[in-house]
Amino acid sequence: MDIEKIRKVLFLNSQYCNYYFENGDTVFAGIFRKSGYKYAGELAEEKLQEINTAYRNYMTKLNWIVGIGIILYIYLVIFPFFTSFMKLPYLAAVMAMAVFPAAGLFLALIYVNSSFEKYLVKELGTYTKTNFKPDLKNLNQNAYQKYLKTPVKSVFILILVTIIFLLYALLPLNIASLVQRNKYDKALFRSNIYLAFVPFSSDVYARRAYVKFKRKKYKEAVKDFEKANKYSLSDVYNTDILGLKTYYAPKEEVISGFDKLIASQTDEKLKQFYMNEKALYLSKIKDYKGALDIYNVLIPIYEKTPDDVNFSPAKAYFLRGMAKKSLGQNGNYDFGKAHEMCPSCKYRLNTRLIRKP
Numbered sequence: 435m436d437i438e439k440i441r442k443v444l445f446l447n448s449q450y451c452n453y454y455f456e457n458g459d460t461v462f463a464g465i466f467r468k469s470g471y472k473y474a475g476e477l478a479e480e481k482l483q484e485i486n487t488a489y490r491n492y493m494t495k496l497n498w499i500v501g502i503g504i505i506l507y508i509y510l511v512i513f514p515f516f517t518s519f520m521k522l523p524y525l526a527a528v529m530a531m532a533v534f535p536a537a538g539l540f541l542a543l544i545y546v547n548s549s550f551e552k553y554l555v556k557e558l559g560t561y562t563k564t565n566f567k568p569d570l571k572n573l574n575q576n577a578y579q580k581y582l583k584t585p586v587k588s589v590f591i592l593i594l595v596t597i598i599f600l601l602y603a604l605l606p607l608n609i610a611s612l613v614q615r616n617k618y619d620k621a622l623f624r625s626n627i628y629l630a631f632v633p634f635s636s637d638v639y640a641r642r643a644y645v646k647f648k649r650k651k652y653k654e655a656v657k658d659f660e661k662a663n664k665y666s667l668s669d670v671y672n673t674d675i676l677g678l679k680t681y682y683a684p685k686e687e688v689i690s691g692f693d694k695l696i697a698s699q700t701d702e703k704l705k706q707f708y709m710n711e712k713a714l715y716l717s718k719i720k721d722y723k724g725a726l727d728i729y730n731v732l733i734p735i736y737e738k739t740p741d742d743v744n745f746s747p748a749k750a751y752f753l754r755g756m757a758k759k760s761l762g763q764n765g766n767y768d769f770g771k772a773h774e775m776c777p778s779c780k781y782r783l784n785t786r787l788i789r790k791p
Contacts, residue, residue: 439570441582442570442573442578443570445573445577445578445581446568446569446570446573448581449489449490449493450577450580450581451463451568451573451574451577451578451581452485452486452489452490453482453485453486453574453577454568454572454573454574455476455572455574456472456572458474458475458476459472459473459474459475459476460472460473460475460476460477460482461473461564461566462485462489462554462561462566463489463566463568464547464550464551464566465492465493465496465543465546465547465550466543466547467566468565468566469547469563469565469566470563470564470565470566470567471551471554471561471562471563471564472561472562472563472564473558473559473561473562477558479576481558482577484557485554485557485558486577488550488553488557489550492546492549492550492553493546495546495549496542496543496546499542499545499546500538500539500542503535503538503539503542504535507534507535507538511534512531513633513634516634516665517664517665517667519531520667521667602632605624605627605628606628606635606637606638608624609621609624609625609628609638609641610637610641610791612624613641613644613645613790613791614790618645618648618649621641621642621645622642622645622646622649625638625641625642625645626642629642634665635665636661636662636663636664636665636666637662637791639658639659639661639662639665640658640659640662640671640674640791641791642658643655643656643657643658643659643662643671643674644788644789644790644791646658647678647788650681652678652679652681652682653682655678656675656678656679659671659674659675659678660675663675672695673695673708673787673789674787674788674789676688676691676692676695676787677711677785677786677787677788678788679691680715680718680785680787685719685721688715689712689715689716689724692708692711692712692715693712695708696708696709696712703742703743703744704744706732706735706743706744706745707744707745709728709731709732709745710728710732710744710745710746710750711785711786711787712728713725713728713729713732713750713753714753714783714784714785715783715785716728717753717756717757717783718783720760722756722757722760722761723757723761725753725754725757726754726757726758726761729750729753729754729757730754732745732750733747733750733751733754736750747775748771748772748775748776748779749772749779749781751768751769751771751772751775752768752769752772752779752781753781754768755767755768755769755772
C-alpha cells in the first residue's frame with residue numbers, strides 16, 4: 435500500500451487543493467467543487483496564496499451558514515413538530531424533514547459561489563469556465579507540502595464531531611446505568627443536559643421521570659412521563675402516570691383512572707394486578723369499604739386457583755383483615771392466614787405501577 439499516494443489523493447479531494455496548473459494556465463476551484471475558473475498563465479505564489487486564503491474564508495462562511503441553518507431548522511421545526519413528522523408515512527416523513535434543508539443548502543451554495551465568482555473577477559479579471567479536475571499529474575507540490583503541515587484544524591473538527599456523536603449515542607446508556615445503580619443526582623444532571631439538546635428522547639424522559647419520582651417531585655415526573663408517551667407515539671407510560679397520581683391527585687381522578695384501566699384489560703392476570711393496585715390505593719387513603727369489596731373478589735380467585743394469580747395473597751389477606759378491623763368487623767381469620775403464609779412479612783402500601791426503566 436502506497437501511503438504517500440493515498441495522502442495525495444486525500445489532498446486532491448480536500449478543500450486544501452483549490453488550484454493547480456494545467457498547460458501553463460491556472461485553474462481555481464469553485465465553491466461547487468466541480469466548477470473551475472481558468473486564468474491564462476501561472477500566477478505568482480503570493481497571488482495564489484491570497485486567492486487560497488479567500489477561498490478558505492468563503493468555505494468557512496458556507497459552513498457557518500449551513501451549520502446555523504441546520505441548528506435553527508432542528509430547533510424551530512424538527513423538535514416542535516417531531517411527533518407530527520413521525521405520524522406521517524415513512525417516505526413522507528423523510529421527504530418532509532429533508533426537502534427544506536436540502537433546498538437551503540443548495541441556495542447557500544449558490545449564494546456563496548456567486549460571491550466567490552465576483553471576488554475572482556474583482557481580483558483577477560474575467561475567467562474562463564472549465565471543470566476542476568485535479569490529479570496526481572498536475573498536483574501542486576507547494577500546496578501539498580503546506581497541507582501536510584497543517585492538518586490540525588481538520589483533525590480537531592473530526593475529533594469534535596466524533597465526541598458529539600458518541601455523546602449522542604452513549605449518554606442515554608450512561609443515564610440508564612446511573613438509574614439502575616440508584617445514582618439519581620448524576621442521572622438527573624445528565625438527563626437535563628441531554629434533553630436540552632435532544633428534546634425528543636422518550637427513553638431519557640422516562641428515566642428522568644423515575645428519578646423525579648424518587649425525589650418525590652410527582653407532578654414533574656408526570657410531565658416527563660407524558661412527554662415520554664408523546665415522543666414514543668404510544669401510551670406505554672400511562673400506568674406509571676396513574677401510579678404517580680396516587681401520591682397527590684384527587685381521589686375521584688385516581689379511582690376513575692383505575693376503573694378505566696381495569697375495564698380495558700382482556701388479560702385476567704393483568705386485571706387482577708390492577709384491581710390489587712386499586713385496593714392498595716383505597717387502603718392507603720383509608721377507603722376500607724372500597725378496598726374490602728376488591729379483596730372479597732381477589733381472595734376467592736386465589737383460593738380457587740392458588741398458582742394462577744398476579745398479586746400477593748398474603749398481603750391481600752392482611753389488608754383485608756385491616757379493612758375488616760377498621761370497619762368494626764372481625765379480621766382475625768385474615769390476619770392468621772397472612773401470618774401463616776409469611777410470618778415475617780411487613781406490608782407497605784406502595785404502588786408497583788411506577789416501573790424502574
